[in-house]
Amino acid sequence: QKEVEQNSGPLSVPEGAIASLNCTYSDRGSQSFFWYRQYSGKSPELIMSIYSNGDKEDGRFTAQLNKASQYVSLLIRDSQPSDSATYLCAVNLNTGNQFYFGTGTSLTVIP
Amino acid sequence: GAVVSQHPSWVICKSGTSVKIECRSLDFQATTMFWYRQFPKQSLMLMATSNEGSKATYEQGVEKDKFLINHASLTLSTLTVTSAHPEDSSFYICSARAGQGVRGEKLFFGSGTQLSVL
Numbered sequence: 001q002k003e004v005e006q007n008s009g010p011l012s013v014p015e016g017a018i019a020s021l022n023c024t025y026s027d028r029g030s031q032s033f034f035w036y037r038q039y040s041g042k043s044p045e046l047i048m049s050i051y052s053n054g055d056k057e058d059g060r061f062t063a064q065l066n067k068a069s070q071y072v073s074l075l076i077r078d079s080q081p082s083d084s085a086t087y088l089c090a091v092n093l094n095t096g097n098q099f100y101f102g103t104g105t106s107l108t109v110i111p
Numbered sequence: 112g113a114v115v116s117q118h119p120s121w122v123i124c125k126s127g128t129s130v131k132i133e134c135r136s137l138d139f140q141a142t143t144m145f146w147y148r149q150f151p152k153q154s155l156m157l158m159a160t161s162n163e164g165s166k167a168t169y170e171q172g173v174e175k176d177k178f179l180i181n182h183a184s185l186t187l188s189t190l191t192v193t194s195a196h197p198e199d200s201s202f203y204i205c206s207a208r209a210g211q212g213v214r215g216e217k218l219f220f221g222s223g224t225q226l227s228v229l
Contacts, residue, residue, distance in 0.1 A: 031213045036220075043204045043223040044155070046112060051214045088155070092216065099145075099206075099218045103154035 003027060004091050006102035014110050019076040021105050023089030026070070033065055033072045036088040038104065044088055048074060079109040113139050113209035117221025124195055125229055132190045132224045134205030140185035141207035145218075146178075149202045161188040195228045202226075 006023050013019045021035075032051050036044035050056045050063040050072065062075040072091075076083055089102040114137040124130050134144055144161040159180055160168040167180035177199075179191040188207075192199055205221040 032216070034217065041202075041225075043117075043220040046217060046219060049217060090218065092213075092218075094213055098157070098160065101155050101157075 002102075003100040004089055004102040006087075006089050006105050008103055009106040010108055011105055012108045012110055013079050015079060015081060017079050017109075019079045019083065019107055019109070021074040021076075021087050021089075021107065023072045023074075023102055024070055025072070025089075025091045025100070027091070027093055028067070028070065030070075030091045030093050032092040033063070034090040034092070034099070035061075035063060035072075035074045036090060036101075038086045038088060040085075076107075079107075081109045081111050084108050112217070113137075113207070113219045115141075115205065115207050115219045115221040117205050117224055119224055120222055121225045121227075123227045123229065126196050127194055129191055129193045130195055130226060132192075132203055132205070132226075134188045134190070134207070134221050136186045136207045136209070139207075139209045141188075141209070142185060144182060144188040144205055144207045146180065146188075146190050147204045147206070149204060149223075151202075155204070158190075163188075192226065195226070197228045200226055200228045 035048040038044040048063040050065045056063045060077045064073045086104040086106050088104045090099045116135045118133045142163045146158045147155045158173045161180045161182040163182045169175045182188040204223040210216045
């Protein structure tokens, strides 16, 4: 079983809609959770981090964490064509440990 | 966020030559850096963990004699692809941990190096 799993997509949403990206992880001891955005040909860019159960909002982005279900999601409100990218979920067990990445979900926002 | 600089961003070389890629943490000290490779439309693949002052830890299937990693200071790690061949052509990305504590530690990436071996 992979440490972090994501639906590879592709996920397509119309401009202005809400895009919902999901991620599950296997280790219940995981402490910190991250969402990265990667444009084609570029390296990943950190967009959200979350550590506690519940929602964390930053602009159009909301990260949701449910440790009981071992589930973390990213919502993108008012999706824009510039949001089209691959979104990577990452999990860190503890400080000093390796960060585990999912395979990424490809998102296309259709104008 | 913290800044990780990677150089060069793009390199073309002849088969059989060696290529060195540098990864620097510009505004923080990084005791640990990670090296990844990524083929087109595929996910990140961790190659090795680079530890300052000690030997790198390689993932299974990664040849340590082919991909030489040196982490001689707290701000610099280098990856040397020795005797490169066309199948080594890929996007190589480094990353470094910044911050402290389980809620402060984050991973930041360099801009990547596109290697093309002719």
